[in-house]
Amino acid sequence: MPRATERYDLVLYGATGFVGRQAVAYLAAHPQVRSAGLRWAIAGRNRAKLEALQRELQLPQAGVLVADAADTSALDTLARGARVVLSTAGPFALYGTPLVEACVRHGCHYVDITGETPWVKGLIDRLHDEALRRHARIIPCCGFDSIPSDIGAFLAQQTMRAVHGRDCVGVKAAFSIRGGFNGGTLASFFHMLDAGQAEAMRDPFLLNPAQHRPADAQTHADPVAPRFDADLDSWLGPFFMAPVNTRVVRRSAALLGYSPDFHYQEYLRLGRGGSRAVAATALSAGSVATQWAMALKPVRALARRLAPAPGEGPSQASMDGGSFQSRIVGRAADGTLVHGRIADRGDPGNRATTKMLCESALALALQADELPQGRRHGGVLTPASGLGDVLVARLRAAGMTLQMG
Numbered sequence: 529m530p531r532a533t534e535r536y537d538l539v540l541y542g543a544t545g546f547v548g549r550q551a552v553a554y555l556a557a558h559p560q561v562r563s564a565g566l567r568w569a570i571a572g573r574n575r576a577k578l579e580a581l582q583r584e585l586q587l588p589q590a591g592v593l594v595a596d597a598a599d600t601s602a603l604d605t606l607a608r609g610a611r612v613v614l615s616t617a618g619p620f621a622l623y624g625t626p627l628v629e630a631c632v633r634h635g636c637h638y639v640d641i642t643g644e645t646p647w648v649k650g651l652i653d654r655l656h657d658e659a660l661r662r663h664a665r666i667i668p669c670c671g672f673d674s675i676p677s678d679i680g681a682f683l684a685q686q687t688m689r690a691v692h693g694r695d696c697v698g699v700k701a702a703f704s705i706r707g708g709f710n711g712g713t714l715a716s717f718f719h720m721l722d723a724g725q726a727e728a729m730r731d732p733f734l735l736n737p738a739q740h741r742p743a744d745a746q747t748h749a750d751p752v753a754p755r756f757d758a759d760l761d762s763w764l765g766p767f768f769m770a771p772v773n774t775r776v777v778r779r780s781a782a783l784l785g786y787s788p789d790f791h792y793q794e795y796l797r798l799g800r801g802g803s804r805a806v807a808a809t810a811l812s813a814g815s816v817a818t819q820w821a822m823a824l825k826p827v828r829a830l831a832r833r834l835a836p837a838p839g840e841g842p843s844q845a846s847m848d849g850g851s852f853q854s855r856i857v858g859r860a861a862d863g864t865l866v867h868g869r870i871a872d873r874g875d876p877g878n879r880a881t882t883k884m885l886c887e888s889a890l891a892l893a894l895q896a897d898e899l900p901q902g903r904r905h906g907g908v909l910t911p912a913s914g915l916g917d918v919l920v921a922r923l924r925a926a927g928m929t930l931q932m933g
């Protein structure tokens with residue numbers, strides 16, 4: 529039953545941002561939003577911008593809600609009146625906390641596209657238990673970070689159990705990507721470094737419940753060295769999103785009860801041959817040098833000046849021409865392997881992120897009874913533990929490839 533205060537099934541917060549605008553367009557064109565009579569609203573801090581967007585996209589059916597990220601009273605009104613809030617207003621450490629708190633207070637489900645793991649860790653520590661009590665699913669990281677990783681590991685584990693009756697003790701994913709960077713993403717990255725969170729970001733179990741930190745934590749450290757992987761038939765190098773995605777996957781492993789020996793790592797996939805070996809080595813050296821340079825304030829200040837500003841991002845043509853693919857290998861203790869692939873067309877940080885965020889929100893709004901552990905579950909969850917098979921089916925229906933063989 530909807531709560532008596534609910535005026536909207538979905539409220540999209542941060543609607544006027546670079547990803548927010550794409551999410552508005554995605555929802556407006558979505559067959560279930562058009563046909564199921566879904567009540568939805570666009571929200572943000574600036575009424576004039578919101579109304580201009582509503583006119584531009586011809587959305588008289590969508591409401592407009594105004595709430596600054598620091599206005600707790602307006603955020604209370606917003607969360608009290610919504611079944612699900614989806615947010616693209618970041619950096620989330622700057623603009624996200626009061627909104628999530630309001631959602632938890634009012635038992636409203638919440639999804640976002642943050643990759644700011646120290647901020648997510650704060651939500652877990654302060655809000656997980658209350659969200660569980662209030663049956664609110666709070667699910668950060670529902671964009672390119674970290675759905676392909678989290679759902680990829682989830683499918684590998686599920687397939688290993690279903691087909692071979694075993695658990696995965698290791699899953700690895702190798703990504704190929706074509707895409708650009710948004711100003712908002714870079715602002716979020718710089719904010720984490722400015723706030724002195726580099727050390728926290730290095731903790732492989734940052735997001736795990738306290739009792740799920742294995743004694744052999746050092747065997748889960750982020751890989752830096754180049755390597756040739758026979759299972760993936762490719763040279764691999766460090767993937768810059770791995771320090772976010774692996775933490776989310778490890779939280780899922782804890783919440784969903786994967787094997788206690790479960791290991792997860794991910795990489796950038798560079799291909800076969802001598803030139804690819806050189807590329808993997810250069811990537812490894814480059815990533816160490818970048819980490820070192822970004823720790824220096826003047827280098828960050830220069831990078832900030834050269835980077836796109838918040839509100840900016842790749843061109844439409846570049847976003848349409850983008851793509852991603854993740855090749856996944858799961859391994860059981862006896863060496864049994866399962867293989868999988870997750871892929872989609874379009875810029876991963878924009879087109880795929882928009883699709884994943886909106887489908888996650890629609891799963892919460894339209895399929896609450898089918899979600900893992902039923903309608904009364906809650907907490908600060910991950911995409912796999914909070915949305916599971918429902919999200920897999922929705923993403924397939926939306927044209928994304930999610931295959932296990």
Ligand SMILES: NC(=O)c1ccc[n+]([C@@H]2O[C@H](COP(=O)([O-])OP(=O)(O)OC[C@H]3O[C@@H](n4cnc5c(N)ncnc54)[C@H](OP(=O)(O)O)[C@@H]3O)[C@@H](O)[C@H]2O)c1
Pocket residue numbers: 542543544545546547548572573574577595596597598616617618619620623641642643669670671672673674710711712713714716717837838839840841876877878881
């Ligand atoms: N997971 C992924 O793969 C992925 C991909 C892309 C982006 N992201 C993340 O998503 C976030 C947004 O990215 P973006 O490129 O869309 O950034 P953006 O264009 O800068 O958008 C930021 C949004 O935050 C809003 N905002 C700023 N200050 C606010 C305040 N005081 N109160 C309320 N709203 C406020 C802005 O509102 P105005 O329009 O009024 O300025 C805008 O809607 C970033 O944190 C980024 O890291 C994640």
